[in-house]
């Protein structure tokens with residue numbers, strides 16, 4: 001440009017433009033190609049980064065385990081994994097590449113101006129410095145506001161999901177209007193956080209725009225002064241006029257892209273807040289997971305175990321000690337809230353006890369690798385979760401790659417085969433997101449089929465027949481009796497019918513083990529168990 005202006009101002013021959021014009025054409029072409037490449041690769045890199053972040057987030061949430069999930073609302077984690085990660089795209093494809101453009105573009109132009117005239121160059125550099133430093137000074141406040149904004153977004157999302165899932169309950173209690181008002185309040189809260197976020201980001205951009213405009217105006221003014229005193233040739237002033245605008249253009253674009261990346265910047269805070277959360281349940285350092293899996297029936301021992309949930313007023317189980325011998329079937333009974341399911345959570349290491357230890361074959365379960373420990377245990381939970389997918393896929397969760405015959409065999413043993421074949425596409429029927437098309441009893445039989453497929457040496461039945469009608473219960477009972485053979489089994493149950501076959505019964509009361517013995521012994525002792533069974537049948 002400077003060369004072109006010299007031709008105009010100093011009336012040099014137009015022949016000098018000969019090389020200049022193709023060079024300019026080439027540069028314009030190069031800019032076009034680079035722009036195209038940046039669009040293509042920008043999208044690709046953004047896609048890869050988003051996938052990687054989703055993968056890491058999901059893995060970390062899995063490592064944090066059910067204990068962490070219970071502390072958060074599922075809708076808010078879901079918002080982060082979907083909307084949050086998706087909103088990183090403008091940040092990744094726009095803002096971050098523009099940072100490089102701004103750094104090199106503005107920096108190099110300012111240096112060029114400096115080479116033409118150091119005084120004007122210093123003014124341009126000062127303008128750039130303000131546009132870079134001011135947002136940094138604000139970053140702590142901006143960070144806090146962005147995090148609040150993201151959290152209110154996630155909360156609103158969680159609220160909507162909660163309301164959708166609870167729709168039948170809302171309808172039944174005519175509570176739709178009330179819920180609607182709650183949601184409206186939440187939406188207003190979110191609106192306020194958005195306005196705060198917008199306010200701070202507009203302040204940022206106002207200062208940057210002001211610094212850019214002031215920088216170019218001051219550079220032009222000082223340049224004109226220096227031309228009038230004869231310290232600068234007129235041609236240079238024109239170059240400076242053009243370049244000072246160009247010098248601040250990338251910074252103006254940067255702040256515009258910052259606005260577009262608003263949600264992404266907020267989501268980044270939420271994402272890091274999760275990734276920075278320390279995992280409590282870890283494989284002990286030095287464990288390499290190389291232990292060999294054993295099929296032998298294991299013995300279990302709880303030794304003075306005390307555990308309280310975070311935020312709980314008092315321990316859920318206190319000083320609990322009992323032993324389950326290899327191959328034994330032991331039932332744990334107790335009133336609601338006495339801590340039965342907590343024992344299962346501890347055995348699976350969803351949580352670690354604050355005091356005492358749990359031994360598997362005489363070795364602390366914290367000394368096993370988590371995959372090995374969990375491979376030894378099959379659980380039929382109270383509440384069966386079915387994933388969106390076919391019946392066959394849902395069964396295969398317990399044994400990936402199992403042949404269709406194996407799935408059918410397990411389903412037959414769990415008395416699930418007949419209802420599965422009655423479904424429209426048999427084993428290939430899609431069972432909705434939460435298995436909504438299946439009854440509670442059917443879901444439970446699928447859960448039992450999963451346990452049969454897993455074929456682990458330690459079996460835990462947590463209220464395994466609670467959702468099943470009398471006729472199905474008898475059938476399931478028969479298959480469970482077959483299942484418990486050659487295994488160590490812990491049955492967590494209220495029903496007398498499910499525990500009668502147990503070798504021993506452990507009675508929990510008020511968080512502690514109160515009695516241990518056979519059904520007959522405990523009845524004869526006329527203690528808590530006798531009372532409990534009396535209550536059940538009274």
Ligand SMILES: Nc1ncnc2c1ncn2[C@@H]1O[C@H](COP(=O)(O)OP(=O)(O)OP(=O)(O)O)[C@@H](O)[C@H]1O
Nearest residue numbers: 070309312316334335336337338339340341342343
């Ligand atoms: N995730 C949790 N967070 C906080 N407290 C919990 C949690 N799960 C259970 N509790 C509390 O711990 C205590 C023991 O609960 P637990 O579920 O182990 O009892 P339970 O004997 O299995 O009850 P039920 O027979 O009704 O299922 C209860 O007071 C319960 O409120």
